[in-house]
Amino acid sequence: xxxxxxxxxxxxxxxxxxxxxxxxxxxxxxxxxxxxxxxxxxxxxxxxxxxxxxxxxxxxxxxxxxxxxxxxxxxxxxxxxxxxxxxxxxxxxxxxxxxxxxxxxxxxxxxxxxxxxxxxxxxxxxxxxxxxxxxxxxxxxxxxxxxxxxxxxxxxxxxxxxxxxxxxxxxxxxxxxxxxxxxxxxxxxxxxxxxxxxxxxxxxxxxxxxxxxxxxxxxxxxxxxxxxxxxxxxxxxxxxxxxxxxxxxxxxxxxxxxxxxxxxxxxxxxxxxxxxxxxxxxxxxxxxxxxxxxxxxxxxxxxxxxxxxxxxxx
Amino acid sequence: xxxxxxxxxxxxxxxxxxxxxxxxxxxxxxxxxxxxxxxxxxxxxxxxxxxxxxxxxxxxxxxxxxxxxxxxxxxxxxxxxxxxxxxxxxxxxxxxxxxxxxxxxxxxxxxxxxxxxxxxxxxxxxxxxxxxxxxxxxxxxxxxxxxxxxxxxxxxxxxxxxxxxxxxxxxxxxxxxxxxxxxxxxxxxxxxxxxxxxxxxxxxxxxxxxxxxxxxxxxxxxxxxxxxxxxxxxxxxxxxxxxxxxxxxxxxxxxxxxxxxxxxxxxxxxxxxxxxxxxxxxxxxxxxxxxxxxxxxxxxxxxxxxxxxxxxxxxxxxxxxxxxxxxxxxxxxxxxxxxxxxxxxxxxxxxxxxxxxxxxxxxxxxxxxxxxxxxxxxxxxxxxxxxxxxxxxxxxxxxxxxxxxxxxxxxxxxxxxxxxxxxxxxxxxxxxxxxxxxxxxxxxxxxxxxxxxxxxxxxxxxxxxxxxxxxxxxxxxxxxxxxxxxxxxxxxxxxxxxxxxxxxxxxxxxxxxxxxxxxxxxxxxxxxxxxxxxxxxxxxxxxxxxxxxxxxxxxxxxxxxxxxxxxxxxxxxxxxxxxxxxxxxxxxxxxxxxxxxx
Numbered sequence: 001x002x003x004x005x006x007x008x009x010x011x012x013x014x015x016x017x018x019x020x021x022x023x024x025x026x027x028x029x030x031x032x033x034x035x036x037x038x039x040x041x042x043x044x045x046x047x048x049x050x051x052x053x054x055x056x057x058x059x060x061x062x063x064x065x066x067x068x069x070x071x072x073x074x075x076x077x078x079x080x081x082x083x084x085x086x087x088x089x090x091x092x093x094x095x096x097x098x099x100x101x102x103x104x105x106x107x108x109x110x111x112x113x114x115x116x117x118x119x120x121x122x123x124x125x126x127x128x129x130x131x132x133x134x135x136x137x138x139x140x141x142x143x144x145x146x147x148x149x150x151x152x153x154x155x156x157x158x159x160x161x162x163x164x165x166x167x168x169x170x171x172x173x174x175x176x177x178x179x180x181x182x183x184x185x186x187x188x189x190x191x192x193x194x195x196x197x198x199x200x201x202x203x204x205x206x207x208x209x210x211x212x213x214x215x216x217x218x219x220x221x222x223x224x225x226x227x228x229x230x231x232x233x234x235x236x237x238x239x240x241x242x243x244x245x246x247x248x249x250x251x252x253x254x255x256x257x258x259x260x261x262x263x264x265x266x267x268x269x270x271x272x273x274x275x276x277x278x279x280x281x282x283x284x285x286x287x288x289x290x291x292x293x294x295x296x297x298x299x300x301x302x303x304x305x306x307x308x309x310x311x312x313x314x
Numbered sequence: 315x316x317x318x319x320x321x322x323x324x325x326x327x328x329x330x331x332x333x334x335x336x337x338x339x340x341x342x343x344x345x346x347x348x349x350x351x352x353x354x355x356x357x358x359x360x361x362x363x364x365x366x367x368x369x370x371x372x373x374x375x376x377x378x379x380x381x382x383x384x385x386x387x388x389x390x391x392x393x394x395x396x397x398x399x400x401x402x403x404x405x406x407x408x409x410x411x412x413x414x415x416x417x418x419x420x421x422x423x424x425x426x427x428x429x430x431x432x433x434x435x436x437x438x439x440x441x442x443x444x445x446x447x448x449x450x451x452x453x454x455x456x457x458x459x460x461x462x463x464x465x466x467x468x469x470x471x472x473x474x475x476x477x478x479x480x481x482x483x484x485x486x487x488x489x490x491x492x493x494x495x496x497x498x499x500x501x502x503x504x505x506x507x508x509x510x511x512x513x514x515x516x517x518x519x520x521x522x523x524x525x526x527x528x529x530x531x532x533x534x535x536x537x538x539x540x541x542x543x544x545x546x547x548x549x550x551x552x553x554x555x556x557x558x559x560x561x562x563x564x565x566x567x568x569x570x571x572x573x574x575x576x577x578x579x580x581x582x583x584x585x586x587x588x589x590x591x592x593x594x595x596x597x598x599x600x601x602x603x604x605x606x607x608x609x610x611x612x613x614x615x616x617x618x619x620x621x622x623x624x625x626x627x628x629x630x631x632x633x634x635x636x637x638x639x640x641x642x643x644x645x646x647x648x649x650x651x652x653x654x655x656x657x658x659x660x661x662x663x664x665x666x667x668x669x670x671x672x673x674x675x676x677x678x679x680x681x682x683x684x685x686x687x688x689x690x691x692x693x694x695x696x697x698x699x700x701x702x703x704x705x706x707x708x709x710x711x712x713x714x715x716x717x718x719x720x721x722x723x724x725x726x727x728x729x730x731x732x733x734x735x736x737x738x739x740x741x742x743x744x745x746x747x748x749x750x751x752x753x754x755x756x757x758x759x760x761x762x763x764x765x766x767x768x769x770x771x772x773x774x775x776x777x778x779x780x781x782x783x784x785x786x787x788x789x790x791x792x793x794x795x796x797x798x799x800x801x802x803x804x805x806x807x808x809x810x811x812x813x814x815x816x817x818x819x820x821x822x823x824x825x826x827x828x829x830x831x832x833x834x835x836x837x838x839x840x841x842x843x844x845x846x847x848x849x850x851x852x853x854x855x856x857x858x859x860x861x862x863x864x865x866x867x868x869x870x871x872x873x874x875x876x877x878x879x880x881x882x883x884x885x886x887x888x889x890x891x892x893x894x895x896x897x898x899x900x901x902x903x904x905x906x907x908x909x910x911x912x
Contacts, residue, residue, distance in 0.1 A: 023348060037650035133531050137553065137893070159820075204716060212539045212642045213897050283717045286642025286894045288554070 011092075011101055016018055018091050022235035023053045036117045036280045044051065045213045063224035068130075071221060075129035080222065080229035083122025087236040094243055095170040097253045108163065108169035112244060113154050118200055120146045122233065123201070127218035133229045138217025141287050142208035144199070148294035149198040149205075155302035156191035159309040160248050172254035182249040185243040189249045191298060196245065198294075200237030202275055204282040240273035317383055334361055337376075337424055337696045344375055353404055353427070356607050356845040359414075361425040363405050368708050373413065376426075377443055382419035385733035387440070388848075389414040390450035391859060391872040392458040392724055393482045399863045400842035409435045409460055409828070414859070414874070418733060418747065423848075436461035437885035442636040449882045457482040457570075467517065470601045471643035472563040472911055475509040481571060488571050494617075512547040517559050519549050526551050535564045537640050543909035546884065546896070558885040565907035573871030577837025578604055579678060579813040581868070585858075586672035588873060589909040591634055592852045593627040594620075597676035599858045602757060602847040604678050605864050607840050608811040614801040616680035617759045622693075622796035623666070623675065624758075625789040629700075632782045632789075635904040639779055640711045642901035643720045645768070648711050662692045678838065679812030680805045693797050694854045695788055704786060712780065721775035725887045728773055735886065736879030739854025740781040741903065745773035751850040763792050775902035782904070811838045837866045846872075853877055853904055858888050873912050877905035 027042065027050060034041025042052035044249025067073060093108040096102040105111055120142060161167060163184065164175035172181075182189050198205040209217030219230045246252055246267040251259035285293070337360055341350055351363040363370050378386045393410045395401065407429030415424050426435055439462040440447045451462040452471040459480035462468055470477060479486050486491055500504075509563070514521055514530055522579060534545035543564035549556040569588055573581050585596040598620060605612060612620075633656045637649030660670045666689055668675035675682050711717060726739070729745040742749055750767040752760040768784035770777035806816050813833045819826045832838075842864040848857035855878025861870040880903050890894045 034645070037647050038654050040648060124713075137531075140553075164457060203646065204645075211646060213894050217539060224384065280647050282645065283640065283714060283720065285716050286720055286892060289719060 007102075010100075014089065014096075018088065018236065018239065019232065022232050022239055022248040023057065024050075025235045025238065025272060026056070026231070027053045028273075028278075030272065032276050032311055033280055036277075040064040041085040041249060044058070057228070058227040061225055065224045065226070068221050072129040072131065073221045075125050076221075077226070079122050079126035080226045080233070081122075082125065082234065084229045086115045086122070087233055087240055090240055091243075093169060094247065095173060095252065096171070096172075096264055097140045101170060102169055104168070105151040105166045109157060109167045109172070109248075112169075112240075113150075116153075116237075117146070117150055119199075119233070119237070122230070123218045126222065126230065127208070128266075130221035132220070132221050134214045134216070135218050135220045138214050138220070141158060142213075142218060144287060145205065145207060145294075148291045149195045149257035149298075152191060152294065152299045152302035153195035153199065155281075155299070155306055156195060157248065158306050159188040162306075162309050162313055169247055173247055173254065174215075176251040177254060180249060180251040180254075185249060185305075185309070186310045187301060188246070188309075191243075191302050191305065193245060194246070194298065195279065196291075197275065197309060200234060200241055200275075202234070202238065204284050205290065206284065207287050212284075222287055238272055238275045239268065242268045242275070245271050281308055333854070334711055337380075338362065340380065341372065341375075344379075345372060345600045345627070350407060353612060355425070356843040357603075359423045359425050359846060361427065363427045363429065366428050366430065366437055369413075369426070370414075370440060372426060373415075373440055373443055376415060376424065377617065382417060383873075384415035384420075384424065384657040385445055386416040386418065386736055387413065387444035387450070387856070388416040388736065389857065389859070389872065389874040390424065390447060390454060391870075391874075392454045392460055393460060393481070393535070393870045394482065397484050398861070398869055401863075405429045406431070408432060409458060411435075411437055411454065411460060411861075412872075413440075418460050418749055425846075430460065434459065434461065436463055437464040438463050440688075441465060445734055445886075446879045446882055449878065454479065459483065460583070469516075469838075470563075472566040474506065476506055482557075483569060488513075488568075488575055497546060501572075509830040512559070512561075514547075514549065519557055519559075523551075528556060533893075534898070535561075539900055540600070541638065541905065544881070544907050548893070548896070550893070553894075555888050555891055555896060557898070558888055560881050560884050561769060562881060562907070562910050564911070566745070566911040567908070569912040570637065573868045575867065577866050578840055578868065579833070579837045581871070582676065582678075583672065583674035585873075586674050587908060588875060588912055589851060589853060589856070589877070589906055590671065591627075591631040591906055592856075592909075593630070593671060593674055594623045594667075594675050595627045595631075595849075595851050596619050596856070597674065598624055598758070599847045599849045599851070599856050600860075601678055602849070603858045604840060604843045606845040606847060606862060607843050608678070608809070608838070609841075610679045610807050610809045612680055612758075612809060613804045613809055614714065614759070615684075615803045616805045616807075618796050618800055619685060619805060620676060620758050621760065622793055622800075623663070623673075623681075624794075625792045626659055626663060628852050629786050630656050630787045631904075632786050633659075634784055636707065636711065636786075639901045639904075641696060642897050643717055645711065645714070648707060649868075651703070651707070655700065658696060658699070659818075662696060665689065665692055675804065677813060679807040679809055679815075684805045685800075689801075693793060697794050697797070700790055701779045701787070704783065708783070708788065712776075712783065718776060720894070721779065721898050721902065722772070722893045724775045725893065726772065726774045727883070727887055731883075731886070732773070735883045737854070737883060738876050738879075739850070740785065740850075741778055741854065741880060743768065744766070744772045744777040744781045746768045751855060755848070757847070763795050765791050768809070775898045778904070787827075811840065813838050839864065839866055840868075845877045846874075848874075851876060853906075853909060854880070875912060877903075877909040878903055880888060881910055 032042040043049040045051040045055045090112050091194040092102045093105045093111050123142040124139050160181050164172040201208055219227060223229060252268050253262035253264040338352055345368055349365040349368050354362040354363050371469055383708055391412045394412055411428045411429045413426040439451055451465055454460045455468050456470040456473050457480055485723050512530060529550040531548045531550055532545055532616045533548055534540040535543040545561040547559045569584055582597055585600045588596050633652040637652035640648040644775050664670050667675040685688060702858040729747045730746050732742045746769055748767050748769050753767055765788045770780050806812050815830050815833055820830045840862045842859050842862050846857050846859035848855050856876055859872035860868055864871040
């Protein structure tokens, strides 16, 4: 009984922290963008405006839950749930510290890849079910983008797998006790970071929702809580990719003096902020350019990385 | 700088027909003397009345047979002559169609007029001679009911498709209070909505080809990247643009009609709102045209103040362009920096004029007030502050590789196309043609300033941006020269038609008092005549063509804005590109819808 309770508590803790962090990240992003763009950002609700998150949640929850008459209703409702749930599931296999992990999975890394691949169905189905031309274009772009970036995302991680000799995330971190993989796998790191940005649909890879072209892209027809789920899904994605970069390349919780969980938190936060900085500074490529970049530059580089890693290890 | 600005006092310059030889002899030689009649105008532009039967022949001759020819159909306007007084020496006419042509190689203009009678006048289309006649003819049909025979899409362009009547005719009401109150019941709303539905067949578009069903996408009228209310109906194959039909008129407020109700003086604030990013730049062609009709010589200090304010607004407008251009290709931050610079500019404008975006500050015969104490410090601070910022923006925006890839080689046109489509301003100079009215036909003492006209070679979206950025630097240069050489003296002409007249002597002599009273109560009476003044505004050539029949308001005000022909060109340069490219093209054109629809 106590064992069960402990598991439930752990799940609740992780869920609460992760969703809370994603919500908080929306506020941090807005404040940081404000700072970098010579303006304030939300600073009115609570100390430094931090309760803006809560105010926004109340607003989104309080909104009328509109399901437009022309949509494919079951799919339309299912889509945001997929977008959020698949990402949340991955957090179950992340080793936050050496002994805090909900489920230690032998194939944790594969699980991550599988779930992020599934997450794209949220976008695809949302865009398709909306029956809106802009949403459809957004979904099409999302499909194209996923096809091009999924491939080398997996390949870019194989170098790490080769070096650690395991798909188990915990083992991968432990394998970095001597040297973080960010050095031997520098190329893999860059490739994974770029693929990760594309995976989470953030600028400069936010083509499926490119505001200036497709108004809001795949979530044009969404409002209220369903929109909030898409929105939160995006930030969950950011946190997830940051956590993965930390685990796979920067030694996870490893680090001197400070407690392990704090190391993990600090490293993850750093990469999450990097996402915000990217958004503040880069324009958006055209989608055929993006695909060409994926197939013609990134994929060969990922293969090269894998080959060289293999040769060195042999 | 060779000479201090404003120090020389010259008679008003007759730039319009300038150094070029008159055209009438050539026209007489080709078409005989019977059907052509010359008309004098206050602006000195050669104005020739042509028979309807000979119209196309004469236009074709001027465009293609004459060397050098008239490359550009600058404007096409109609005058409803039925109530006009003082039409001496002009052929009788109910509706006059005015073709204003411009030759870049001759640096000359010519105006052709065709007299039409009856309630349903018609002329042949000239769409095949200049492609930009398409929209101008639709506008003339919409506003005056002049039919253009042979025009395949002679639909309404500014008014809703369901509109009854032709608004700029003198017998059409000008105010909603002159007719029954408007009501929108369910049936009417549905009829209006249905009328706005895009029907590809009406534009000769197929719904499918052999291997694909096209998607028709309404980009706008509410869309983040169309900068106001503007609709482009796109025919898409996937994301590739097969064809496009721009739809304008959502911002139409009848500025030309209002001019016929307002006094010459009280119309000035309306001009501010035509290109609403241009501020006093819009006042300039209007007051210059009125001054030309009235024969007012503006004092040097007022001329230089006008230049300084106009250049401040050029910077302000280009900053908005720069920021939104970066934003439309997905770069989020620059627009905030440029808007805070613009805010600094507005601070200066506010200190000088009391207004910000629409100061309405120029007056017939000068400017509203003298510069306030300390204006020079404000300007100097800004001049010292701005260059470093521009340097930073170059690295951030123009130097960005992703942005370059998005905009280089996109939306390309060459000089010939640009002229044929009526393109002017930075969009024309980006094709390599050095054509800037401030240099070519200096007005308001621009010839006394030392500045360069930036050009680029590629004629693509990126080059249009580069030209504007360089223009900001040149404007800063002009403003510094204004600062260093501001002449002393009055800021308003001592002329009876200056409005409001200088007040210093109103309590000393009765003549001045009465003049003041009259000009303030019912406004100045401008002598009969016609004049057009064309200036290099923020977005291109902006001209006001004023017809006075000797009363307290304008008989006809024609506003030729640069954005109108620019938008017309969109389908021509976006076919075969992607939706994202269209967004870059829209951003690079730098239009505001009020400048298109008026």
